[in-house]
Amino acid sequence: RAVLAAAGGVAAGGLTIGTAALLGGTGKGREPGGSPPEGEAAAAASEEAGTRAIADPVRRAGHLLRRAGFGGTPGDIAEFASLTPVEAADRLVDFEDMDNSGLEERIARANFNLTRLRGGDGRPGMASDMRAWWLTRMAYTARPLEERMTLIWHGLLTSELGKLGIPRTKFMLIQNELFRRMALPRYDDLLKAISRDPAMMVYLDTIQSSAAHPNENYARELMELFSMGVGNYTEQDVREAARAFTGWRLTAPPRVQLPEGASEAERRAAQDAAAEAYEPEFIIQPRLQDRGMKTFLGKTGPFGGDDIIDIIMSHDAPSRFIPVRLFREFVHANPGPETVAWLAEVWNGSGHDIREVVRAILKSAEFNSEAAYRAKIKSPVEFVVGAVRGLELETDFRATLRFWGPMGQTLFQPPNVAGWPGGPAWLASATLFARLNFLDAFLFPRGRPLRVEALLAREDAAGMVDEALRRLVDGVMSEGARAALVAHAESIRDPVERAATVAYLVLASPEYQLA
Incomplete structure (x- = not known):
């Protein structure tokens, strides 16, 4: 959590996602890692973002797979990045012939x-x-x-x-x-x-x-x-x-017919x-x-x-x-x-x-625009399933079930007939802490680090951080936040613990909370 603070993910007085990150998002009037515009410049940038297409095919593919699914593996991202927006949409929508x-x-x-x-x-x-x-x-x-x-x-x-x-x-x-x-x-x-x-x-x-x-x-x-x-x-x-x-x-x-005297x-x-x-x-x-x-x-x-x-x-x-x-x-x-x-x-x-x-x-142009990119807060389902898909982890999810209530989305149990409210409600103080508690238990079961094989393939700390960013946030994070993650990763000697810690920190970052 100290590393999250250094990376800008913790506000004074408690662990909270940065307001600018949630309301502005990356790609809404600024380039990844840049400073958000202010005043009239912000309004102009917002209007421009509303019509400006996501030019980077990798970011566009990640955006599509998060919104029309639950995120993608690097293989998925590469496949969809090679398609036009029209081809990619058709590939997802006409799914009946896909071998499942x-x-x-x-x-x-x-x-x-x-x-x-x-x-x-x-x-x-x-x-x-x-x-x-x-x-x-x-x-x-x-x-x-x-x-x-x-x-x-x-x-x-x-x-x-x-x-x-x-x-x-x-x-x-x-x-x-x-x-x-x-x-x-x-x-x-x-x-x-x-x-x-x-x-x-x-x-x-x-x-x-x-x-x-x-x-x-x-x-x-x-x-x-x-x-x-x-x-x-x-x-x-x-x-x-x-x-x-x-x-x-x-x-x-x-x-139901029972004999007399049944217990x-x-x-x-x-x-x-x-x-x-x-x-x-x-x-x-x-x-x-x-x-x-x-x-x-x-x-x-x-x-x-x-x-x-x-x-x-x-x-x-x-x-x-x-x-x-x-x-x-x-x-x-x-x-x-x-x-x-x-x-x-x-x-x-x-x-x-x-x-x-x-x-x-x-x-549509609106879907594939910078205004739509990272413009939604992930639900707990998107948060967890996206991590499993992005890091290509193996789980049957049984060990996760006790965390869904605290995170605010127990499947088959919406709060009322209107369903889950979504949006900022997903990241109240209690539900955000529940996400971090989930990550702690999932990536450090019984206090021991999980082997995150997708990150262990990279031996050095910087490579491990970059691989996590590529898989989980389209490679988009400010230089200051990335530097803080790399510095902390370098302080961890055991590669298994380093990989699990890097995964935790990226999954806890403001960038990853946005779909």
Whole structure:
């Protein structure tokens, strides 16, 4: 931490990421390692950066792989640096033909528990291993955009395991596989699929909604968070939409039959076995369904749930809501009016095809501009998975699971229906310290340095630092910060400890916190 202070990563009074680094970023009106402009010069530089393309193909490739995936290995960076922005975007978006057998073989070797609720025989419970399984997919996939979109949908079309409860853990796995299967769908189809998804139906109470007692939770979030945004519908629209989803149910789970006098342990084991065997299927129960006339967004008819989605998707509001949400995921938080209008054109022209919207964003001048470079703060998932990919480390992520809560992003457990807030919330004082504690435990397990083979290939301290910078921050760091890292690395004689320490310091740097 003293070295971080010398490199400019620690402010007086506590360990914090430098404000200038987070708000300005590298490449936003200044060259890597330069001083940020001030006043009118800053405004002019910012405007220039908004239109200036990332000229360096290596930085451009790193930027693309961080935003459309979780970072890249040196091999990935070299491959994508050899492509034009258009070719690179197409390579990521059209991923279905990419061979992912290596990932599936790795998953099989790890023997993740995706079936038994409470584990046993030395194996973790299902919820824990589901998280490790998904992190492994993100870190070692040959289809990074597929996993990135799965994570985006998890944060947008949110459900959370805490409300579902342990017996329904499988529901979250079913939803995760739905998001992966429909990573780049026609959005209308995804909304209809998630409306029938078991986890969503439990999370937003569709399974409790009847003609006699319509539940408005799903209808409200369908419009507010999943498609239209606030201000584009009325409370009456919510009530009418809720009526259309009444009677939507799941098939009943198998009944648990126990002999008289069964112990509590036997009872729980039987209940767990029934929950593990349960394969929920969507059904509509006519006796609970409201089949009357409904007036919704100015249209009247005996609408059901799919009709409501069709009406929503024929409205103008989704064209200014979902594409903008995707732009903010991939580019930066503040698209201008012209960009919003352009996104709506792509949305409408493609028939709401997410693949084509994402393709257009990744090919756009705004995405490939200096204004977008390092303009977002990494989530904990990006922070950890990016380190594993960049340094080509081997892990099944099980040892990391205790750190995700303190870092602020436990998979399958977003804080509320709006998902994770993101942005500066990722780097509050507590969550930043949690990142450093994670690095300490991950790179120095039980107090002994991890062998970081990618850095051990470089024998001298300067070479080791430069290799870490190349792999993790596109080689971009100020000369003063680099010199501080090299000086500290030179003071460590043991090469294994030196490599782990260099990895720690670069991963803890302000530059690495930015995506």
